[in-house]
Structures are given as structure tokens and as C-alpha cells.
Amino acid sequence: MTTPIAPALSVEGLGLQIGGATILQDVNLEIAPGSLVGVIGPNGAGKTTLFNVISGISRPTAGRILMDGEDITRTSVPLRARAGLGRTFQTSSLFPRLSVLENVRIAAQVGLGGNYSLLRFPRASDAATQIALEQLIKLGLTHKLDTAAGDISHGDKRKLEIAVLLATDAKLVLLDEPMAGVASGDVPGLVENIREMQRDKQCTVLMVEHHIDVLMGLVDHVAVMYSGSIIAFDTPQKIMENPLVQSAYLGTAA
Secondary structure, three states: OOOOOOOOOEEEEEEEOOOEEEEEEEEEEEEEEOOEEEEEEEOOOOOOHHHHHHHHHOOOOOOEEEOOEEEEEOOOOOHHOOOOOOEEEOOOOOOOOHHHHHHHHHHHHHHHHOOOOOOOOOOOOOOOHHHHHHHHHHOOHHHHHEEEHHHHHHHHHHHHHHHHHHOOOOOOEEEOOOOOOOOOOHHHHHHHHHHHHHHHHHOOEEEOOOOOHHHHHHOEEEEEEEOEEEEEOOOOOHHOOOOHHHOOOOOOOO
């Protein structure tokens, strides 16, 4: 008899109240390992807040979060990262004054069990440097190795954030609006980067994105949030056909 594989992520009865206001209410979500799942909903639906709670930035007032079957509800942000949870934000979280290479090398250093300290003169043969170079080659950023992260284009910053995640060997990745502010001509390449990351690393990806047409062509399943709750979870086609979703999110009559 085979042992059932635990979901990559389970969110059970998750709730968050701040100052008497309900931000999240009875959120339930189960994500299979290796899935690519989109999260959509109108502004204020609770999408980024959900990501904040899953990643440990905010603590829930109800419910629990499990990663690979392990309860991480009260686990610190660094420990979640060491367990394989990676996160990008709506606004860049890179080190703007450090080079493209250094941003990824530091992440690789942490992934190898080190810390965020800088090596004054890192060698090209250093293990973290080699991992960083491998990821930057994949993302097509080798021509920007010595450029400060704050000086590259917005589209390249998004690619760099993915390289950082790859260097940490994250197995559960939360992408918060990765296409935000990206030039339309750069979107197809970034979509392919995300697809390759999920396929090559066999990681699980949960992604908030307002570019619905882009999202629907990329993900396996879609979770729809409305007023702090998940009102539907299904394939992209069935989500678009769902009368409740059309009424609550797309603004058409049910």
C-alpha cells in the first residue's frame, strides 16, 4: 500500500482579523505538488494578504497552514524559507545597490546553508557563484552580471527575482503580480521563464496576476478570491464559465 503524497500547500480555515475588520475568512485551499495555480480577484479581495500569511509576514487569527504536511502556521519567515518557501512581491525586494550577480549569489549562499553576509572577494569557482551563474544563464541575464540591480529594467528585475528563487532551490514559490509594470514585449519571455522554472525545478507555484489572459494560458487551476474568501477553485476554462465568478469578479450577471 503506497503512502499518500501530502499536498505541497494546505490552507485550512484560515482567518485574519485586524482591528475588528475581517481581512480573510475561512480560506481553504489545497495545492498538489508540482502544480501551477493562479489566484485572481478584485482589488481588496485579500490576495496579497493571503500570500503574506502563507509566507509568515502576517500571523492568522484562525486556521492553519501546512507545507508538505508539516504545520508552519507559527513558523518564522526565515525557517519557512529554509523549508523551501520562496516569495516575490509586487514591488522589487532585490538589493538595488548590489550587482545582478551578487543578488543571486547571496541567495545561493543561503540555499547552501550559509547566511546573508557578503564575501569581499568571491571567487569564480565559489559554489554559490557557480549556482548564481547557472541561473542567470537560464534567465538570459549574463550580460548584466556587474550591473547594479537598481539600474536594470523592470522586466529584467522580475527575471532577476526568479533567478534568486531558483538559486535558493525553493520548492513552493509565491509570485505576487510578476507581470506588474513589465513592458508588453517582455511578458511572453517572462511567462516562459515561469513555466521553465516550474518544469525544471518541479516546484509548486502559486501566482497572483491581474493579466487574466496571461494567467489563464499558464496555470493548471485558478483560485478566485472575493471579500477575503475563496469562492471557486477549478480549471481555467471552468472558472471562466462559472456564473458565480462572472457575477462576483467579472461584473456580469449570474
